Amino acid sequence: MKVPGVRRLFRFPWRTREDVREDVRSEFRFHLDMRIEDLRREGLDEASARARALREFGSERSAERVCAVHGDRVERRRWLARLAGELSQDVTFAMRVVARNPGFALVTVLTLAIAIGANTAIFAVVNGLLFRPLPVLAPHELARVKAGETQMSWLNYEDVRRDNAVFEQTAAYRMRSLGLTTAERPLLLRGQETSDNFFSLLGVGPSRGRTYGPDDAGRGLVVLADRVWRSRFGADESLLGRTLMLGGRPYEVAGIMPALFRGVAPPGFTSDFWLLADPSVAGPAFQDRAESAFEVVGRLRPNVTHAQAAADLQVLARWLRSVHPEIPERFLAVEVFPVDGVRAFQGVARTLLPVFAFLGVMTVVAGFVLLIGCANIAGLLMGRAAARRHEIAMRLALGAGRGRLVRQLLTESLVLASAGGAAGVVLATWLAGGVDLLASRLPVNVELNIETDLRVLIYSGLATIVATLACGLLPARGAARFEVVSTLKDTHGGTPGSRRTRRALVVGQVAASAALLLWSGLFVRSLGRISDVDPGFDPAGVLVAGVVLQDDAGEAGERMLTGLHQRIADLPGVESAGLARIVPLAMEGREEFDVAIAASGGVSLRRVTANRLGPGWFETVRIPFIVGRDFTWEDRQGSPNVAIVNETLARQFWNGDALGKQFFHQNRQPVDVVGVVRDSKYWTLGETVRPMVYLPFGQSPIAEMSLHVRTADPGSATRAIVGELQQRAPGVAVEIEPMTEVVSVAMLPARVGAAVTAAFGVLAAFLSALGIYGLVSFSVVQRTREIGMRKALGAGTVDIARAIVGGSVTLTMTGLVFGLGLGALGGIALQGFIVGVSPLDPVTLLAAAGVVMSAAFLASIVPTLAAIRLDPLVALRDA
Amino acid sequence: MNQPSTNLVRGTVDLLILRALQPGPAHGYAVSRWVHERTNAVLALEDAALYQALHRLEDKGWIESEWGLSENNRRAKYYQLTPAGRRQLRTEIGAWKSYAEAVFKVIETA
Numbered sequence: 001m002k003v004p005g006v007r008r009l010f011r012f013p014w015r016t017r018e019d020v021r022e023d024v025r026s027e028f029r030f031h032l033d034m035r036i037e038d039l040r041r042e043g044l045d046e047a048s049a050r051a052r053a054l055r056e057f058g059s060e061r062s063a064e065r066v067c068a069v070h071g072d073r074v075e076r077r078r079w080l081a082r083l084a085g086e087l088s089q090d091v092t093f094a095m096r097v098v099a100r101n102p103g104f105a106l107v108t109v110l111t112l113a114i115a116i117g118a119n120t121a122i123f124a125v126v127n128g129l130l131f132r133p134l135p136v137l138a139p140h141e142l143a144r145v146k147a148g149e150t151q152m153s154w155l156n157y158e159d160v161r162r163d164n165a166v167f168e169q170t171a172a173y174r175m176r177s178l179g180l181t182t183a184e185r186p187l188l189l190r191g192q193e194t195s196d197n198f199f200s201l202l203g204v205g206p207s208r209g210r211t212y213g214p215d216d217a218g219r220g221l222v223v224l225a226d227r228v229w230r231s232r233f234g235a236d237e238s239l240l241g242r243t244l245m246l247g248g249r250p251y252e253v254a255g256i257m258p259a260l261f262r263g264v265a266p267p268g269f270t271s272d273f274w275l276l277a278d279p280s281v282a283g284p285a286f287q288d289r290a291e292s293a294f295e296v297v298g299r300l301r302p303n304v305t306h307a308q309a310a311a312d313l314q315v316l317a318r319w320l321r322s323v324h325p326e327i328p329e330r331f332l333a334v335e336v337f338p339v340d341g342v343r344a345f346q347g348v349a350r351t352l353l354p355v356f357a358f359l360g361v362m363t364v365v366a367g368f369v370l371l372i373g374c375a376n377i378a379g380l381l382m383g384r385a386a387a388r389r390h391e392i393a394m395r396l397a398l399g400a401g402r403g404r405l406v407r408q409l410l411t412e413s414l415v416l417a418s419a420g421g422a423a424g425v426v427l428a429t430w431l432a433g434g435v436d437l438l439a440s441r442l443p444v445n446v447e448l449n450i451e452t453d454l455r456v457l458i459y460s461g462l463a464t465i466v467a468t469l470a471c472g473l474l475p476a477r478g479a480a481r482f483e484v485v486s487t488l489k490d491t492h493g494g495t496p497g498s499r500r501t502r503r504a505l506v507v508g509q510v511a512a513s514a515a516l517l518l519w520s521g522l523f524v525r526s527l528g529r530i531s532d533v534d535p536g537f538d539p540a541g542v543l544v545a546g547v548v549l550q551d552d553a554g555e556a557g558e559r560m561l562t563g564l565h566q567r568i569a570d571l572p573g574v575e576s577a578g579l580a581r582i583v584p585l586a587m588e589g590r591e592e593f594d595v596a597i598a599a600s601g602g603v604s605l606r607r608v609t610a611n612r613l614g615p616g617w618f619e620t621v622r623i624p625f626i627v628g629r630d631f632t633w634e635d636r637q638g639s640p641n642v643a644i645v646n647e648t649l650a651r652q653f654w655n656g657d658a659l660g661k662q663f664f665h666q667n668r669q670p671v672d673v674v675g676v677v678r679d680s681k682y683w684t685l686g687e688t689v690r691p692m693v694y695l696p697f698g699q700s701p702i703a704e705m706s707l708h709v710r711t712a713d714p715g716s717a718t719r720a721i722v723g724e725l726q727q728r729a730p731g732v733a734v735e736i737e738p739m740t741e742v743v744s745v746a747m748l749p750a751r752v753g754a755a756v757t758a759a760f761g762v763l764a765a766f767l768s769a770l771g772i773y774g775l776v777s778f779s780v781v782q783r784t785r786e787i788g789m790r791k792a793l794g795a796g797t798v799d800i801a802r803a804i805v806g807g808s809v810t811l812t813m814t815g816l817v818f819g820l821g822l823g824a825l826g827g828i829a830l831q832g833f834i835v836g837v838s839p840l841d842p843v844t845l846l847a848a849a850g851v852v853m854s855a856a857f858l859a860s861i862v863p864t865l866a867a868i869r870l871d872p873l874v875a876l877r878d879a
Numbered sequence: 880m881n882q883p884s885t886n887l888v889r890g891t892v893d894l895l896i897l898r899a900l901q902p903g904p905a906h907g908y909a910v911s912r913w914v915h916e917r918t919n920a921v922l923a924l925e926d927a928a929l930y931q932a933l934h935r936l937e938d939k940g941w942i943e944s945e946w947g948l949s950e951n952n953r954r955a956k957y958y959q960l961t962p963a964g965r966r967q968l969r970t971e972i973g974a975w976k977s978y979a980e981a982v983f984k985v986i987e988t989a
Contacts, residue, residue, distance in 0.1 A: 030954070
């Protein structure tokens with residue numbers, strides 16, 4: 001169908017299929033006419049000449065079809081060639097224009113490089129977290145099983161593995177933190193203990209040596225991660241076959257896995273080693289059906305969906321529970337979820353939620369910077385387009401098509417944006433490397449799979465195209481609407497329309513940078529407040545020694561920790577010491593469970609967070625008792641179960657009067673509350689304190705404990721702890737750090753947020769100052785004649801300054817109002833990250849406004865001075 | 880009249896067209912006449928086939944076309960050799976010569 005209007009509007013430069021056919025027909029017509037003419041000249045009459053010509057010609061119709069097919073192809077090629085020719089012409093011309101104004105080019109390219117670079121870097125991180133496929137064979141066929149929780153007991157796993165009908169193969173693994181014996185003190189490694197088919201299920205081979213399989217049953221074999229092999233063992237090839245002491249047991253190094261292999265852990269998580277589980281070892285881990293420790297992963301049979309798998313496993317779970325009544329009811333809630341993409345974070349989403357929220361905020365911030373940058377460049381280009389009006393009008397007058405002209409102007413912004421984009425990718429690689437480095441410094445084991453892959457390049461390409469259009473479309477449109485005659489006659493620059501657009505751009509820029517500055521102000525203020533937030537305990541002067549025992553260390557382990565505690569507590573200089581399972585605010589572990597309390601007319605279940613402690617911990621970290629007593633070494637298995645609770649729990653459960661009350665926990669035995677302590681923060685500084693239960697270490701021993709030591713002499717305490725452990729339990733790993741260091745993780749989001757938004761905010765303010773400067777100096781140039789006239793008529797310096805600055809003040813104020821409003825709205829969304837500051841904090845609002853206004857003021861000074869110094873004679877003569 | 884095999888005809892037609900355009904641009908009718916006169920109509924070449932060949936050669940990039948005015952002031956499509964077409968002509972002439980020589984040798988000695 002032909003739509004003439006569209007054709008006229010866009011001036012399609014190619015010929016249609018019908019045009020080509022018509023060409024072929026007219027070519028044939030010409031041939032036949034010529035032939036008939038010739039034959040008549042030879043003496044034939046009209047009719048027989050025509051008949052003969054047609055006979056000689058043959059089948060006109062089939063020839064026409066074949067010719068048209070070839071013709072179309074030729075036509076298309078010609079069109080492409082013409083386009084390429086024009087493009088190369090445009091690019092050459094654009095390069096010349098750009099090169100003629102290197103300062104402008106530099107500003108533009110730098111702006112775009114920063115904007116595109118920031119966006120690309122953030123995308124690279126998101127890409128590493130969400131989009132890069134897990135480095136295993138056919139990851140989409142893999143699925144993890146969640147039965148109530150993502151962990152399952154070994155015995156349940158064995159039954160599921162044997163009796164399910166949906167997985168080709170099923171494997172299990174659990175996290176293990178083990179001490180590696182070295183010449184100095186043991187090092188803590190975090191890895192996974194796996195079933196023998198783990199590697200065959202994933203279909204990944206080692207980079208060196210071999211992995212293990214079902215034939216290795218009962219052997220102590222370990223496979224190391226590439227990162228650990230390089231960092232701890234200097235990539236020593238002779239390590240293969242050697243024996244390492246891990247957690248005090250010998251393991252032979254079977255092989256090294258390739259870099260970035262992480263089993264099926266969600267992105268960001270790492271493992272230092274994989275070791276072969278030995279189910280014949282006595283202990284609850286392999287023999288207690290209630291001990292859920294193993295994650296289960298399977299490879300789905302062909303054409304089995306996740307829903308089908310879940311349905312099948314549900315039936316199996318119900319059957320298992322009917323045979324083994326000790327399985328809790330929640331085991332029946334079976335889900336099957338993928339190992340890739342967003343859903344892979346199941347079970348750890350809570351840990352990573354701040355990371356995602358943070359990335360979201362950064363994406364928005366970087367997007368803002370790109371927009372501001374583009375608005376800026378658009379403004380500059382429009383200014384230049386106005387300055388080039390004569391050139392453009394001349395070219396139009398000489399017959400350049402408007403479409404062609406628009407394309408040429410867009411090519412200019414494309415050249416600029418491409419240079420900016422290319423520089424941006426380089427910058428992004430650096431930035432992403434910085435993020436990677438930052439992540440590797442975190443106390444948590446994080447490995448981000450950041451690489452400038454094809455997806456990242458496509459993303460930055462798209463950002464470049466967006467930038468091209470954003471920068472170039474407005475100025476180009478202006479050029480296309482140009483009035484040739486009036487422009488060639490007129491000597492003043494700028495149509496009212498283009499001036500209006502430029503003003504709108506400046507208002508937008510000011511608004512965006514005001515919003516960014518407001519956010520960075522909020523982060524900075526929050527950073528100031530956060531160190532004032534009282535966590536409820538006092539980490540200063542406390543050493544934390546994390547000790548990881550064998551899971552099955554049992555009573556010997558408990559004796560060891562108790563002995564260590566007593567030995568250290570008796571050291572000179574040590575004020576007090578206490579064991580705790582979880583170091584508050586370290587964000588390394590959390591424990592939550594339901595407790596039952598007697599309520600009016602029955603029992604009510606309540607969720608509590610928990611920690612497990614030895615005697616002396618509260619004193620060590622200075623959490624005061626409201627009422628009651630601390631744990632003692634007499635609170636052990638066999639004696640009555642006791643607990644200490646926090647104020648919030650006491651208030652919520654028993655209206656503050658908790659001492660002597662009872663609750664029920666797991667094994668359905670009553671637990672007596674023997675003490676109430678002051679509230680303290682558990683996971684983050686910004687959190688609201690939740691009901692909390694402390695249980696005595698003696699009644700529920702744990703293999704991984706941290707000894708907290710308040711001491712005036714950290715050096716000797718450190719040496720004593722290391723020496724003591726060497727003696728009592730060689731092979732047990734210990735990590736010793738000041739508690740302030742451990743707790744500082746809680747400040748990380750606020751710190752990084754403050755740094756990044758502040759950097760972007762300042763950048764944005766600078767860019768909009770540049771935009772204001774451009775606009776004001778341009779308007780001075782435009783109004784030269786008017787200013788000269790006013791001066792000649794006796795206007796003073798103040799009048800002139802007011803006339804020039806007045807405009808920019810109006811723009812800035814309008815932008816500020818929009819920007820601060822927008823920023824306050826965004827600030828409400830940011831509330832989870834900013835502690836102790838309202839998003840409408842007047843100090844921050846004023847500060848942001850102040851920065852923007854000073855930037856605007858500074859930006860107007862130079863052009864205003866130029867206007868004031870203008871000689872009216874010169875202005876009136878030259879303008 | 881006996882027809883030579885199609886392959887032979889097609890190769891020959893291409894060669895003839897390229898040769899016809901060697902002196903300079905010409906429209907389809909001129910090429911048609913040239914071929915008829917030079918071959919004394921031995922090759923009963925239909926004009927339909929000739930035009931298909933012209934367009935095919937243009938598609939291959941050996942010739943290019945442009946609309947112009949004929950000797951009697953009518954709109955006509957003129958074809959001319961491209962540099963690639965000239966090279967092709969040289970190759971085809973060489974190939975034809977050695978082919979013809981080989982065939983001729985066989986016929987002579989028989």
